[in-house]
Amino acid sequence: MSGPSTTRHLLSIDDLDGDTIRAILARSRDLAAGAQSRARGAIAALLFFSPSTRTQYGFQSSVLRAGGGVISVDLENSRAGSNWGESLADTARVLSGFADLAVIRHSEADGVYDFAEACTIPVINAGNGMGLRAEHPTQALIDLFTIEKAFGRIDGLKILIIGGTHLRAFRSQIRALAHFPQVELFVLCPDKFWMEFADAEHYRRAGIRFTRIGHLDEVKRNVDVIYHNGITERRGEPVDSFYALDRAKLSEMRADAIVMHSLPRVEDLAHDVDGMPQARYFEQAHNGVPVRAAIIEHLLAAQRE
Ligand code: CP
Secondary structure: OOOHHHHHHHOOOHOOOOOHHHHHHHHHHHHHOOOOOOOOOOEEEEEEEEOHHHHHHHHHEEEEEEEEOOEEOOOOOOOOOOOOOOOOHHHHHHHOOOOOOEEEEOOHHHHHHHHHHHOOOOOEEEEOOOOOOOOOOHHHHHHHHHHHHHHHOOOOEEEEEEEOOHHHHHHHHHHHHHOOOOOOOEEEEHHHHHOOOOHHHHHHOOOOEEEOOOHHHHHOOOOOOEEEEOOOOOOOOOHHHHHOHHHHOOOOOOOEEEEEEEEOOOOOOHHHOOOOEEEHHHHHHHHHHHHHHHHHHHHHHHHHH
């Protein structure tokens, strides 16, 4: 098949309006409580051109638990990988006949968009590199679900995000949180990783509000959520201890607050936080199973319309 696709994809969190985000969260709650999946028998093609544990195997788990099947594209032994290098567009055209939806992570922001343009099945962006088009929309939905699960609501909460505002997850998170206008959002980020002008302009035009702070101590006794989102995507790059979390720094946080992290962690989150009752990051990763199942149901239903 050729020609531009009219299939509905999830490439940016902006592909979902606020009502749809709320519906996905509600359905995630039902699925987490044991509701029968509406995606039974669906086949997902998974293409991970860059490393992933939570997103890759979380999607696998979602589909398998829903009674579906997975084509996990082996980049070493398929034409799509570096050994042969079949184009993303041709790979997309072929997989569109083999699966009901595709999940792709790529190191280039445009790679996911090129793939989706040629696909006639729904495509989910599982993280697309760095740069202005880079996002991680399913991470943002998992984050919202985790917060709502802990507090029974999102609106009205005070949330601190620590980390690089240039990272794809942040770009999706801040847009997703904007659908909850009573959220008070604080951001702690080193100058080196502060957002580009184009991102700042986008947030300003979209009316997305946040307060930049200079030190954890400014808000740690008051916020409901302390979310460390990672400082850099580059493994081995040293983390400034000023921006790292440990039990001592968090000792004065509220007893009913929660600590989140998108993981994997490096020196940005000490292991001594794991035993704190506020630590929710492993539960956050596990929440990916019902949330991704709800996303898949939503896209398959939209495809049938
Ligand atoms: N949080 C997240 O995207 O983790 P992975 O890179 O392991 O998928």
